[in-house]
Amino acid sequence: MSTHPLTHTVEAAKQRYALANPTSMALHEEATQSLPGGNTRTVLHADPFPIYMKSGKNHQVTSEDGKTYTDLLCEFTAALYGHSNPRLQETIANVVQTIGMNVGANTRQETLFAREVCSRFDLERVRFANSGTEANLHALAAARLFTGKHKVVSFSGGYHGGVLGFRGGVPAKNNVDKHDWVVACYNDLESARAAIKTEGVAAVVVEGMQGAGGCFAGTIDFLKGVQEVAHDAGVLFILDEVMTSRLSSGGLAQMYGLKPDLKTFGKWLGGGLAIGAFGGRADIMATFDPRLSTSVAHSGTFNNNTLVTHAGYTGLKELYTSSDAERFTQLGEDLRAKLNEVSNGTKMCFTGLGTIMAAHITKCGTREILRASDVEEDQVMMELFWFEMIEQGFWLAKRGFVALILETPQEELDRFVGAVAAFVSKYRSELSL
Ligand SMILES: Cc1ncc(COP(=O)(O)O)c(C=O)c1O
Structure with a gap:
């Protein structure tokens, strides 16, 4: 050579x-x-x-x-928000000095933050986690429990977390549920259609732009097509907005006019602190409604921690408003x-x-x-x-x-x-x- x-x-x-x-x-x-x-x-x-x-x-x-x-x-x-935003420093210092960490209970702040995330990203209900990986794992669990099916369609080159990678068109060696994936070709609607119509598919999970995979954007026709095929097949459409949610005030779904059943988030949403979030249709999210006898647990010690619920909220309300997002994307x-x-x-x-x-x-x-x-x-x-x-x-x-x-x-x-x-x-x- x-x-x-x-x-x-x-x-x-x-x-x-x-x-x-x-x-x-x-x-x-x-x-x-x-x-x-x-x-x-x-x-x-x-x-x-x-x-x-x-x-x-x-x-x-x-x-x-x-x-x-x-x-x-x-x-x-x-x-x-950079490495030293003064408002985030103030918010975090205030939590440490006057509110306290690890209070081990529900807080008023988690509702405020949840309400803001729901309104920004057009979600009926949301739940928090600690990373984008976790958000996707929980969203997939919800989709499987809700539909009673187990397979999931993902795309070659896709990345949905440390145990959810699809480089080269195959589940990574350390993936969870290695045998339950049907991996289709990104930006290829015919390939997506065939995969989604496979027997036993609960959901299709897709990035609006494959970020870790090289920043290749999905075409609007492809993403809308995936949404439509999934809808017709009774398969849930999950949009991974872990990276793309910052591209407009309502994320890539808003930019492209998509209406996913579930969306997943992470990265910047926590104001610089570790976060994951997933949400969407109330009937699917009810999988985790602890008032229901049929519900399933969604746990995580730090899911509603005071630092992230305050920092994330300050970010959304004050530092990255809708107009900031539009200007920044331009x-x-x-x-x-x-x-x-x-x-x-x-x-x-x-x-x-x-x-x-x-x-x-x-x-x-x-x-x-x-x-x-x-x-x-x-x-x-x-x-x-x-x-x-x-x-x-x-x-x-x-x-x-x-x-x-x-x-x-x-x-x-x-x-x-x-x-x-x-x-x-x-x-x-x-x-x-
Ligand atoms: C689209 C997408 N989904 C999920 C994840 C996983 O997020 P985390 O690293 O917070 O687990 C990433 C991380 O790069 C990502 O880009």
Whole structure:
């Protein structure tokens, strides 16, 4: 097999990275003594070692090696409010100082928060959990109990949590319920139709845009089609809005005019604290109504914790109102358009929706990508892009994922466009079509 023409360039970038981040290298070494591979969250692993962050302020993060980065990762969409929002600091301090944590009882605040989440996302009832993974697991349990069926349709490239991944069109090795999935092809309505009509299907779960899978947006026709086919087949339609809920005041469902039976949430909704939520039709959510003799438990020690119910509420009511969401999504659209402009005519492109996007450098150079399986990424060039963006002071995911933090200065976004333009020009011959 021939070596990639830029292998040496990547190796040189890796060496510069190692030299520039000696404290992170030492911390990683130390971490390997208590964490397997020095890691407790696989996505953050990097070769030769990950950079360790010491702190975050507003839209920036500062490493243990003393370098400050513009944070374009946004904790994979969860850090919408940045790292030190004064109103969230005040809210959290107030809970700690005057309300108390872990009160082990129902609180007035959980109702206020629930009411706000229901009204924002057009849900009849909602329940809280501690992560997006949990939200999806509970939503699937509700769908199975409600329909009395067990199979679930998901999509190739989809990601619904740490034990609910479908990269490559198969349930990941660590998935729960590995044998109960029918995995269809994303953005392919015929494939979805056949899967949904399989005997014994309780629900279809879909992301409006596959986020972890590469920021490939579902077409409106595909998503509406899935909704319609599911409805006709008596199969519940679950929209995973864990990432996309920030794209408009009512999430992607509102943007695209969808009416899912259930929706799931997480990430930014907790105001920066751990959260999951799922909700929708009252008759389905009644599965968990403890007043009913038929009900099933939905438990979780921290489901209604005082910190998250206050922080999440402050976020929704004061910091990310409907008009903020519309404005912010437009800002993301503008940024992506500029990134695609400076990379136009090359093998690099940026896919996504609003303030959630991903860089791609593909071997074939197409810019119209409907799903991950349509393209093969040039992994060597993607790695080089990451190292070079790190050197330019931009913190983003190694796989090219970018999400924006509110109030990131426009100059920093322009500087990122400039850095991408410079990368494209530096490697013009390797990136040429
Ligand atoms: C669409 C989607 N669903 C679910 C999850 C899982 O959320 P969590 O990491 O909070 O468990 C993620 C996380 O990236 C996600 O992107």
